[in-house]
Amino acid sequence: MGVENLIYPLFVVDGQNHKSEVKSLPGQFRYSLDNLLIEVEECMNLGVKCFDLFPAVDESLKDQYGTYSYSDQNFYLRYIKEVKSRFPEAVIMTDVALDPYSSDGHDGIVKDGKILNDETLEVLAKMSVAQANAGADIIGPSDMMDGRVEYIRDELDDNGHTDVSIMSYTAKYASAFYGPFRDALDSAPKFGDKKSYQMDPANKKEALVEAELDYIEGADYMMVKPALCYLDVIHMLKEEFPIPIAAYNVSGEYAMLKAAAQMGWLEYDRAMPEMLLSIKRAGADVILTYFAKEYAQMVAQANV
Ligand code: PBG
Secondary structure (H helix, E strand, O other): OOHHHEEEEEEEOOOOOOEEEEOOEEEEEEEOHHHHHHHHHHHHHOOOOEEEEEEOOOHHHOEOOOHHHHOOOOHHHHHHHHHHHHOOOOEEEEEEOOOOOEOOOOOOEEEOOEEEHHHHHHHHHHHHHHHHHHOOOEEEEOOOOOOHHHHHHHHHHHOOOOOOEEEEEEEEEOOHHHHHHHHHHOOOOOOOOOOOOOEOOOOOHHHHHHHHHHHHHOOOEEEEEOOHHHHHHHHHHHHHOOOOEEEEEOHHHHHHHHHHHHOOOOOHHHHHHHHHHHHHHHOOOEEEEOOHHHHHHHHHOOOO
């Protein structure tokens, strides 16, 4: 697995001189800008050049419509701008969904206990344009609302961002493996679950339907998430579609290997590259993984 094909997810918070470890993700932190820049520089020196930034937003800034996501005051947009100006050759991917900004903790706008698809699209598009204005290279809609790739593509193009790519979370399953991520961002749903918009783990064919739509709507990359329990889906999309396939090696997959390694139950240095290799073998061209930096360090020490 080439280091250049890895995307490193990083959590960011507003403030200064802040670097706090996420309890359920040992080795992963929430960074304020100063520490983020240090982390990005270290990674770039190891050959990891693509970063997916996720904001942990203060509860007081959240509302039902996620308006902070495109506000001029949003620290996340400021951070994107700063990283791009310090490291123009870094590739910055963003997350587009309401959950970090929503007082309901859902990916879309909620009314009477239901997710409103079309109303959500407008917010997602505003958020995407704001991120592209800040310098984002790849927009990552992770919300699974219907029709969002086309809607976001049109808005990006209308605002002069034809060169900004979309990596669509095409087959995003309603998985138990996102738990630690929601701890990192404090973004767990306040009620219910995400099963009305995320996919049923038992369903493979629906991934093809979603992929066909994303492809027609103009996605530049299609992502399968999580990775390990869904290697068959990665393989299927790779066989069927002529665009790059990405896989998200999610927080729970990282946490379980880290925990077993800490207990001395698994040989970390062998199990970790084997995990990444399996995802690549299944057909992923790009892997989003919390292992990115450590893997790059191993490669640099010629341990892989
Ligand atoms: C939410 C989002 C999630 C992840 C990425 N974007 C969580 C969710 O759907 O609740 C999970 C990533 C991970 O577990 O590492 N828009």
